[in-house]
Amino acid sequence: MARYSPGPFTAGDLIDRFGGQLLHGERSLALSRLAPLESAAPGELSFLSAARHRRDGEATRASLVIVSVALVDALPAPTARIVTPDPYAYYAAVSRWLASRQQPAEPAQRVHPSALIDPSASVDPTAIIGPGCVIEADSVVGAGARIGAQVVIGEGARVGADTRLFARVVIYPDCEIGRRGIVHAGTVIGADGFGFAREAHGWAKIAQLGRVIVGDDVEIGANCTLDRGALDDTVIGNGCKLDNQIQVGHNVRIGEHTAIAGCVGIAGSAVIGARCMIGGGAGILGHLSICDDAVISAMSLVTRSISRPGLHTGVFPLMPNADWERAAVTLKHLPALRDRIRRLEQRLPIDAADSPAPVPGVDAPSNDPKESS
Amino acid sequence: MARYSPGPFTAGDLIDRFGGQLLHGERSLALSRLAPLESAAPGELSFLSAARHRRDGEATRASLVIVSVALVDALPAPTARIVTPDPYAYYAAVSRWLASRQQPAEPAQRVHPSALIDPSASVDPTAIIGPGCVIEADSVVGAGARIGAQVVIGEGARVGADTRLFARVVIYPDCEIGRRGIVHAGTVIGADGFGFAREAHGWAKIAQLGRVIVGDDVEIGANCTLDRGALDDTVIGNGCKLDNQIQVGHNVRIGEHTAIAGCVGIAGSAVIGARCMIGGGAGILGHLSICDDAVISAMSLVTRSISRPGLHTGVFPLMPNADWERAAVTLKHLPALRDRIRRLEQRLPIDAADSPAPVPGVDAPSNDPKESS
């Protein structure tokens, strides 16, 4: 069984499928698996895509390395190589091909006998439905979809063609995911958004009547939670890539090809543009808007709309704890320190030649953080 | 099938159930669904509850708007309206009513044939048990409870009347949730609290012998984890509302009607008061106490007990990354900057008329962060 070992392949297999120029090696060169440069053994394939890995390239024992023209001299002379413009993308394509060779064969029965499928559900005959699945009334599972063990697809939900749901994914009623998607185990799509109205003593629930609509070519990691909208829908654009443990609040809208690292929390009604990158553990408050191509650093909190692309950061620097205690205590008195500087400046003899130019926003500081940045 | 579309209803339906004064419209006015002001189409219902949405009100095409007296002039003149003191609460009530109209009919069999129920479990005949559930010995499921697909209710656990558990919720043995609760998919109640004793080489497990006790009218989001206590119980008060991905450590106690946004982490033995609001991604260290009516900002870390109600914040402000690098590097030297200011003050000529009043806590700074605030 081809497990963890995709089975032997050759240099010729690679250039036939993925192109590139083969040098210092024959098409028949046999390879067993992909490995990192620094740990690859003879008979294994690797790739060199960044200048900072030169040294790993020079020392590699891999039998064949995917490399760009610029770094082709960073390999041992006898090492076979495939020269290609974008070695990282080439590696990505090879990885997907090797993964497909490791896929378990399609099961004898496309629909596992233990799956519970409502008669009114529409499950394409080419879909694969795993053990213990629950597929509720009026739901739709598209052609070539692969539904893992114990997945729950709620009433009226729709799973697009060629989409893969891993074990235990839960899709609440009426939610939709498009084509060629991947959703990893434990993710919940369509639970109620967090909506409550204040009462005299406590909170009254606001039923969440919207849905979650996930586009095509979206990958969502494990144990994520994407909430259904209050009235309108929560929308994830085509091509988005979400890591694990991400929380997407109700009525969030995320643009195409945005990538979000693990543990990010996005509050309700935030709108995120296309091609953004959100670092791990970052937070995004609600009812704001982030422009296209913005990049948010890990564990940074976005509290206001961002209209400029580029990298934004808000993180307290890490330091030895004793230093941190001193810095933290002084931080609380920062406004008072600024006042003391101002008073010192007022008390020094004034000389036009050397009085510092007033610093905007500092010499007449406002206490409104919203005016800054 | 009434899916995503609650079926037609009329203005009369609303005032009969929820009160208010109907103006500029007839009882027979037909409505199809609730929608936001800015996107509502003719035939749809909306609400206007905040002055900041005036403009949306003025432009709305909704056929009927729930509104307060104060904002009644913010609607187009011909628009039908229901005038009521609290439009937001009215909207919340309407949403719950519409949701109930969309509910799937009760299944033919209250207990799905694939559910595994121990003979000693006590399941009320009015409870609905979904496919694949595992209900263990001596557990109790109350009247009108709705247990979703694949829920696991452990030995001796108790689920109160009218409580709803969505798919895949896991309740560990002996834990209890009260009446009229809602727990969303993937949440785990009663896993072991994180308790270990240091050994010479490593950690010895401390078995967690307590339970989790959740009160009445509590709503818990998806993929939350509430740990059982070490000896005593972990307790969630009546009326609490928890969003998704929240971690509640062992022996935490949370007071009534406290609302907690997504991704919050609460460490063991923290005590949180009633009617608190904890912002998304915030952290609360253990063995401390937060008073009633406190509000914690998103992604802020509570490190000491809080005895004053009101809003508390501890977040590094977001800025363009180049600015952040400069601010972060200077932050480490903040105590040294304070010392330089002090030395400057000492070196200036002293004039009683203009020497600044000593600033408490700054002019005789302590290095003990615990003395501040």
Place this chain on the structure above:
Amino acid sequence: MARYSPGPFTAGDLIDRFGGQLLHGERSLALSRLAPLESAAPGELSFLSAARHRRDGEATRASLVIVSVALVDALPAPTARIVTPDPYAYYAAVSRWLASRQQPAEPAQRVHPSALIDPSASVDPTAIIGPGCVIEADSVVGAGARIGAQVVIGEGARVGADTRLFARVVIYPDCEIGRRGIVHAGTVIGADGFGFAREAHGWAKIAQLGRVIVGDDVEIGANCTLDRGALDDTVIGNGCKLDNQIQVGHNVRIGEHTAIAGCVGIAGSAVIGARCMIGGGAGILGHLSICDDAVISAMSLVTRSISRPGLHTGVFPLMPNADWERAAVTLKHLPALRDRIRRLEQRLPIDAADSPAPVPGVDAPSNDPKESS
């Protein structure tokens, strides 16, 4: 049925199993359960392990207290006591013994009839397999393992002897967990690491061909996600203890006996040493290395390698929101304030006797945060 109440036991039971010196009480002293000092009732057992709990000891009504020589006088005179060098470890051992007495009896059938086990899977005859489990081809479940309800063990995965998996754990193909492990409900081991290559318009998936390898004596909390490696494996060392909701990125390596509190996120290829302690909600960026015995405070972000053991912190201190707004606004201007201090120092009359010694790193500040700490 011994539920939440481990059944009566005696002082003699304890000293026979766990040692210690029994004073002021007979072997036959009957006890019903463990309780905290402050709430223990007569007939209950408690422990006193830290000087800060003296007062609780003096006031306790517990019938028997586990205590050290140093604190033996902190108990009421007539209270029976077991004197032992490490009361906390003694308590831990007693807790585990009491928990084992509460364990449900082994089920009549070791393998639940509803479990789906591939014929090629190797399940030890002494293993217990719960309802609804899915155990795929070529996987291995070791002697004495206890697999909870609805667990999914993927193709080729291996679960070691005496390891316990609670409900709904998902182990992806080829991943391994060693012996005597505990994995709490909802955890996902082996989902794809977050790997994508930039394309002209969007992201190309990098298949994750590595695995997750978890050592012996590891405990992992609920709803954690441990990602499989891209090429090499993600590795968790023997004796590690992980709390809930932790995200471990692909190719992370964690050394032995490291303890990680809830909600921590660890990015890909981070290497963490042995015996580290990572506080709740902390973040660790990728491709860095943390030495043995390092301690990271809660909600702190590690952005660079750490080579010194000891406590590291990076958290914005919590303060009343009005204070925070002022501090946050001034923070953005911190570099400008530093410049103003420097200009003041330049303008003051220079007197060698009192000019401050240059402060390293401050008087010639660099704008490179990487030079600090």
